[in-house]
Amino acid sequence: GENVEQHPSTLSVQEGDSAVIKCTYSDSASNYFPWYKQELGKRPQLIIDIRSNVGEKKDQRIAVTLNKTAKHFSLHITETQPEDSAVYFCAPNRATDSWGKLQFGAGTQVVVTP
């Protein structure tokens, strides 16, 4: 099965600075790389994803980059704001595998201080 590691486990940033979270995986057949955000007391929600045929994807202040050779992908948040404070999870998987278990990284707690 997939072995997923996220680093760092906690990240404190000043408002306006950038934040980067890295997700390392073991399954070379993984081809779908999503990031989920979970605000305090809420359910996780997808914020950005990338497929294996793309190296980078941006959506306003967030971006995801993929290095398939090294088997890791990263979430980048620029110009951080207090509402970016949350736990972020990665969940690399074989999207085309109907039996594929979707397992999550341990999560990264991001705290944005004003």
Place this chain on the structure above:
Amino acid sequence: NAGVTQTPKFQVLKTGQSMTLQCAQDMNHEYMSWYRQDPGMGLRLIHYSVGAGITDQGEVPNGYNVSRSTTEDFPLRLLSAAPSQTSVYFCASRPVSGHLGNEQFFGPGTRLTVL
């Protein structure tokens, strides 16, 4: 669409009691799953299903049973509750057939306390 719904929102049980957490989705998703989330920790997969009549175990299946008689419903049964099962439980669903990379939708969660 209501999306993924879960009941109850909160539940307190005594050790040894049994109960069923309900989960339903109205998006016609084949794949459904149950996760537990302990304080300060990640999401651990309990059981999952890729369609009616098909279920399989995740990382932490002991003490839980599931069944999938319809596409819409995926209940989670606690056989004999233990304090170690105190957690927040999330149900989730996503489409499978013919898609490359699919968003997983989560329910609002059930907060369970076992005394």
